Amino acid sequence: MIRKRIRWLSIMLLLGIILLSARLMQLQLFQTESFSKHKINLIEESVAQRTQQLVIDEGRGQFLDRNGKPLTFQEKNVLVLFPFLKRMDWPVEEVARIIHVTPEIIETKIEQAKGPIVFGGKEAFQLSEEQMNEINGLKIQGVFAVTRKFKSGTIPASQLIGITGENTEEFHERYPDRVKGIHQKIGVTGMQEIFDEWLISEEQSKLIYHVDANGGPLFGADVKYLAPANPFYPLNVKTTIDMDIQQALEEVADRYKIEKGGLLLLDIENSQILADVSRPTMKSSDPFSGGADNYMLKALAPGSVFKTVVAAAAMDEGIVDESRMFNCDEGIYGAPAEKPHGMINIKSSIAVSCNRTFADLAKELVVKDPYSLEEYAGKLGLLGDIAWKGNVFHYEEFSQLPVSKGRVFVSDDERKDLNYIAQTGIGQREVRVTPLGLANMMATIARGGEKYMVNAATSIDYQNGTSMFSFPRKKMEGEKITPFTAMKLQQYLRGVVNSPEGTAPYLDTALYPIAGKTGTAQTGKESEGRELYNKWFAGYFPFENPKYALVAVNMDVHIDEGGIYPIFKDSVDAVHKLRE
Missing domain, CATH: 3.40.710.10 (DD-peptidase/beta-lactamase superfamily)
Incomplete structure (x- = not known):
């Protein structure tokens, strides 16, 4: 009787180990980039849990006017600061001198930061090429002068160009062979939707560093710059708009x-x-409130x-x-x-x-x-x-x-x-x-x-x-x-x-x-x-x-x-x- 119970217990333990092993294989080998019906990229999500990052370019293709001017974004030379600077002794006075502010303003912003920040936020002032070179020449880890893409607040011909949004189910319905769709923006209306296949992002450009459970640097103050390997992408659409x-x-x-x-x-x-001017104007915060129609x-x-x-x-x-x-x-x-x-x-x-x-x-x-x-x-x-x-x-x-x-x-x-x-x-x-x-x-x-x-x-x-x-x-x-x-x-x-x-x-x-x-x-x-x-x-x-x-x-x-x-x-x- 005891031997029979031991045999059944052993079988149950063996089945449990097999199921756990199968689950691990599913997570780590077979569905690492497309887990569950939501197509979750486990690799990306695990990286996100142990890093802090600042996106420089979301990686989606953009719309240009007939002369090559950007319609959907603005490029700004900005100062990026990482929060681990508050634990370090670094030459804040030098950076403050270059951008013409007091050191106290920079230090206050860093103290308040929970992640990497663009100094000045959405209203960040434009750095000159000379200021960028001077800041990057200091080679301070956690202090970067970069060219960042910002979404334009008011997009010319906005109804013609259209809008984007995040919709994982719609993304995978359109592109069943692609795995990176969990935070992928897709075109919802206008030319954004029509040209979507050529515009979707392959990979973001971002500054990234690894953190411990308290948000401190895991491997020292080592910030990496990640960018798409293919310099020809993403694609852009040149419109006829002047x-x-x-x-x-x-x-x-x-x-x-x-x-x-x-x-x-x-x-x-x-x-x-x-x-192409259509009224009422489309509100970026609520595009479907009446202004999305062209x-x-x-x-x-x-x-x-x-x-x-x-x-x-x-x-x-x-x-x-x-x-x-x-x-x-x-x-x-x-x-x-x-x-x-x-x-x-x-x-x-x-x-x-x-x-x-x-x-x-x-x-x-x-x-x-x-x-x-x-x-x-x-x-x-x-x-x-x-x-x-x-x-x-x-x-x-x-x-x-x-x-x-x-x-x-x-x-x-x-x-x-x-x-x-x-x-x-x-x-x-x-x-x-x-x-x-x-x-x-x-x-x-x-x-x-x-x-x-x-x-x-x-x-x-x-x-x-x-x-x-x-x-x-x-x-x-x-x-x-x-x-x-x-x-x-x-x-x-x-x-x-x-x-x-x-x-x-x-x-x-x-x-x-x-x-x-x-x-x-x-x-x-x-x-x-x-x-x-x-x-x-x-x-x-x-x-x-x-x-x-x-x-x-x-x-x-x-x-x-x-x-x-x-x-x-x-x-x-x-x-x-x-x-x-």
């Missing part, structure tokens, strides 16, 4: 207190986004700007020329117009934005071909694959931007209703287009009908600045309007600004000659018992030698508020001052 123009247009939006809406500026020759990529009600599409279709199809007259004393249903203009032709109809003209033309076009308005919106680069799309490495049909799909009608039944068609012809009812699409339409007209996809990035670059992949200018597929129609549209859009009857004579005082189209769209919303509108101006400039296409929209404003012309003019003048 930092100076972006900031100038941000100032215009703030000056006119745009609460919802924004500005989008394209380089016509290269079809590149130079500035309204420049959202499909919105355009109002009369859409009449440009109707005019292009009618001229291209031979339905209208300048000899045909329209009764602009009447509204779209025959009742007296609010602003009568008499019998006028297509040129004057665009200048005064006559609703009757475009309601009649839309009905003729849709009766002839139910899909004609969509087709011509595509021919103008307003609808379709607007953002750059193509094959990038293993990605097929990679798209640079999350652009909303626009529309003209929502059902075939609407195409059969003449009242629906009439309202659609003046940009109301269910018509929805993006500011990006409208800017691209204006650029297409300015180029004589040539339509291109819009670029937000020009290349993915190695850390040394050489290109790993470039995004060339690409034509949009499909048919386009005739050069004659494009030429006529150029003349008519100029008349909106410089003709006596035009709706936007205020813009003729801008520093560049402008061509474009106004729009006031009903939104179906109310505030304080009054209807709200989207106010638009979409155009290009200079008229004779077009370089820029610009769209401005002030959303959800009362009819007597939120004037769009001063916003557009000041934006044009800001570009002129920077470029001329």
